[in-house]
Amino acid sequence: MPAADSSVLDALRWVDLAGVLGNAMLGGVVARAARLDPVGFAVLAIISGLGGGLIRDTLLQAGPPAALLDNAYILTALAGAAIAFLVQVEGGRTWDRAWPWIDAVSLGAWAGAGALKTLDTGLGWLPAVLLGVVTAVGGGMVRxxxxxxxxxxxxxxxxxxxxxxxxxxxxxxxxxxxxxTLGLVLAVVVGAGLTLLARKRRWMLPLS
Amino acid sequence: MPAADSSVLDALRWVDLAGVLGNAMLGGVVARAARLDPVGFAVLAIISGLGGGLIRDTLLQAGPPAALLDNAYILTALAGAAIAFLVQVEGGRTWDRAWPWIDAVSLGAWAGAGALKTLDTGLGWLPAVLLGVVTAVGGGMVRxxxxxxxxxxxxxxxxxxxxxxxxxxxxxxxxxxxxxTLGLVLAVVVGAGLTLLARKRRWMLPLS
Amino acid sequence: MPAADSSVLDALRWVDLAGVLGNAMLGGVVARAARLDPVGFAVLAIISGLGGGLIRDTLLQAGPPAALLDNAYILTALAGAAIAFLVQVEGGRTWDRAWPWIDAVSLGAWAGAGALKTLDTGLGWLPAVLLGVVTAVGGGMVRxxxxxxxxxxxxxxxxxxxxxxxxxxxxxxxxxxxxxTLGLVLAVVVGAGLTLLARKRRWMLPLS
Incomplete structure (x- = not known):
């Protein structure tokens, strides 16, 4: 399997960090709703912004989690916590407009990047699909x-x-x-597009 | 320590997968009780059927979890989720008769296999006993x-x-x-026998 | 970076195990409050006494967790569970006097030891600070x-x-x-001193 193109990986890194920031701010928003202190903001920001990747990398056992090897991740998550602590973003116009987009784009990017990392580690298609999903939704689940x-x-x-x-x-x-490389781009397009559509039209899965 | 006999390991694999299927179906049963959607069925099936082994292998740090290396595990867990979603097994005669046996036998098999894998990784008797228990009861705890x-x-x-x-x-x-090899067989006999007896006679531990 | 002095490490090991015992007993105390059986005592003792280190070592991916390599850890945690099961320590004078000190000293020791192990694994200052905190408070969070x-x-x-x-x-x-070496000693002094002061004066962080 050829390696992914580096300029796309660079772009994906910014999408990734934007997702960490947005999800960390969401962690702060729910921390305020739960009347937590700054420690609570920081912990929920880290769990929301980095949790999915931490679970994926812990299961992959191919070295310490990416979030511990590159300080940009933890710092971005803490910045999100600080912003959410200082500014009540929720209910504001900017947040309400920006959040659904950040959420949708980062869901696609995280799912694609998680699946690719799993394949790069040498595992098969099924764990790759599964750990892509875990990367995207794991942090929110733990939160x-x-x-x-x-x-x-x-x-x-x-x-x-x-x-x-x-x-x-x-x-x-x-x-x-x-x-x-094309897969990473398409994963973002497919993941973000479906998430925005599902939110708009309130698509839900049937119950049994 | 000699390696376990391969024909017993083959048999144990079927017992293992039967346990995954049964516990995944139980995950689906509780997913319905909690009015979850198909994603909830799948997640609870994976947690119930594979969670104990995932925790054990994550702690052992001897490579990616067995459940990610052999597609039969994830597919069996998802099959259990699908069956439980499509058929309301709970309350039915077949389930009520079969479940206690699947539960008891898989408890013994998982405890024995988890302990043996821990010993094979080079750890001592105490972590082996502990991780055997974690393999058997960890998934249900997380669920x-x-x-x-x-x-x-x-x-x-x-x-x-x-x-x-x-x-x-x-x-x-x-x-x-x-x-x-004898240990694996006896672990199933002892674990399953005690579980069935405890359930029948409602043996409980004393409170303090 | 020079290695830490071995006599200080020996002393720290005793502080560490005293922290495991005390926190395991606390796990037993909350197990009684929740009316759990001996299994619940043992599980909460292990989580309270060993949980932070297990999470740290799982994230570090530098071999199996310390708590699984040295039987003293699991045995000490189980001893704490047994004591708390047999003797109702809570509300007693000895416990009420000793616990704040064990809690404060082990918080400092665990935070320092967790940070040092992270640095020794080759990770940077930021994950070291973070995993020091996780070592100290992670077990209580999971409990x-x-x-x-x-x-x-x-x-x-x-x-x-x-x-x-x-x-x-x-x-x-x-x-x-x-x-x-000096860092380990100072970490205990700073961590324990601040914890005791904060408890006495009821220092709290501001809410947002």
Whole structure:
């Protein structure tokens, strides 16, 4: 399998960090709703922004998690916590407009990048698809559990993990065909597009 | 220590996968009770069927978890989720008859296999006994936590972790005596037998 | 970076094990409050006494967790569970006097030792500070989550994670200056001193 193109990887890094910032700020927003102190903001920001990747890298066992090897990750997550602590972003116009886009784009990017890293580690298509989804939705799941909520991703909300599944599957198919770079781009397009559509039209999965 | 006999390992693999299927279906049963969507069924099936082994292998740090290296595990867990989503097994005669046996046999098999893998990794008897128990009861514990319940295994239910403790201890003693294969067989017999007896006679541990 | 002095490491090992014992007993105390059985005592003792180090070592991916390589850890945690099961320590004078000291000293020791191990693994100052804090407060956080409580460390209680942050930062500064041994001693002094002061004066972080 050829390696992904470096300029695309550079672009993806910015998308990745934007997702960390946005999700860390969301962690801060829920920390305020739960009346937590700055430690609570920081912990929920790290879990929300970095949790999915930490779980993926812990399972992959191919060295310490990416979030511990590059200080930009932890610093970005803490910046998100600080912003959310100092400014009440929730309910504001900027946040309400920007968040759905950050959420959707980072879901696609994280699902694609998680799946690609799994393939690069030498594992097969099925764990790649699975760990792509884990990268995208794992942090939010753990955040919900810490706050004593049944994870929203498990039911009763518009499609979300399903969009991550589509994104990571897209990456795996493209990578198997020899086009990992195209796969990363398409994973973002597919993941973000589906997430925005699902949110707008309130698509939900059927219950049994 | 001699390696375990391959025909016993083959048999154990089927017992293992039957345990994954049964526990994944149980994950689906509790997903329906919590009114989750198909994503919730899949996540709880994976946690219930594969969670204990994932925790064990993450702690052992001897390469990626077995459940990620052999697609049969994830596919079996997802099959369990699908069956539980499509068919309301709970309350039915087949499930009510089969589940206690699957539960009991897989508890013994998982406890024994987890202990043996820990010994094979080069760790001592105490972590082997402990990780055998974790393999057997870890997935159910995490499933309970995700659903905001104090894990049933921690109290107020018939002996369960104690049966896993007996099974993993049996394996460790036999393996130290040079009979890992016999240990695996005896672990299943001891773990399953105790679990079935404890359930029938409602044996419980004393409170303090 | 020079290695830490071995006599200080020996002393730290005893502080470490005293912290494991004390925190394991605390795990037993909350197990009784939750009316759990002996399995619940053992699980909460292991989580409380060993959880932070297990999370750190799992993230570091530099071999199996220390708690699995040296039987003294698991045995000490189980001893704490057994004592708490047999003797109702809570409310007694000895416990009420000793616990704040064990808690404070082990917080400083764990934060310092966790940060030093992270540096020794080759990671940078930021993950070292972070994993020092995780070592000190991670076990208590997981224990709270298992018992369906929002972790106390996230808010509405006197400074705690902040004291661990001061202790692990102290270690990192000293180690970078070439004095890891002094750093370990100062981490205990700073961490324990701040924790005791914060508890006495009920220092709390401001809410947003």
């Amino acid at each position: 919900d559990i810490v706050l004593r909520q049944v994870p929203a991703v498990l039911g009763s909300s518009p499609l979300y993990a399903t969009c991550a599944l589509a994104a990571s599957s897209t990456l795996v198919v493209c990578a198997q065909l020899g086009h990992p | 309970d936590i995700v659903l905001r319940q104090v894990p049933a295994v921690l109290g107020s239910s018939p002996l369960y972790a104690t049966c896993a403790l007996a099974a993993s201890s049996t394996l460790v003693v036999c393996a130290q005596l040079g009979h890992p | 709270d989550i298992v018992l369906r409580q929002v972790p106390a460390v996230l808010g509405s209680s006197p400074l705690y994670a902040t004291c661990a942050l001061a202790a692990s930062s102290t270690l990192v500064v000293c180690a970078q200056l070439g004095h890891p």
